[in-house]
Amino acid sequence: MTETIQTWRQRIDNARAEGLAAREYFICFTEPKQDRLAVQRHLGIHLEYQRDLEKRGIIVAAGPLSDEKGEEWTGKGMIVYRAKDIAEARKIADADPMHRDGVRTYKIIPWLMNEGSFTLSVKIAAQKIEYA
Numbered sequence: 001m002t003e004t005i006q007t008w009r010q011r012i013d014n015a016r017a018e019g020l021a022a023r024e025y026f027i028c029f030t031e032p033k034q035d036r037l038a039v040q041r042h043l044g045i046h047l048e049y050q051r052d053l054e055k056r057g058i059i060v061a062a063g064p065l066s067d068e069k070g071e072e073w074t075g076k077g078m079i080v081y082r083a084k085d086i087a088e089a090r091k092i093a094d095a096d097p098m099h100r101d102g103v104r105t106y107k108i109i110p111w112l113m114n115e116g117s118f119t120l121s122v123k124i125a126a127q128k129i130e131y132a
Contacts, residue, residue, distance in 0.1 A: 012112060020114040025060055025080050026089035030098065030106040032075040038103050039075050045097040050079070058082055058092060077104075086110055 015022035060080035083089040098104040
């Protein structure tokens, strides 16, 4: 009996058939191409770009990464995009001022989110929303 390895698309279809969330996102791992001072100088326009993507519903999550010990900021980061495919995700990443100006380089990997949860708390009188 021969077993076949599923393609990525087959895995997505099978996850949906199994009743899993089967949401495809695109993880952008970004790291400095120049020194951390150059990264810091570009931070303002980078964050402006990120906030615009967030307002438009393109960013699921984003932020810096630590070293493996949780002690040092490495200058690396991770961004989770909503996009129709990897080509669109690359266009989004290419337009980031950090990547566009050669301060950072990136790698994008498709991710299939099948399980997970979060808690949302809405405090009406305090006009506060919290999530965990």
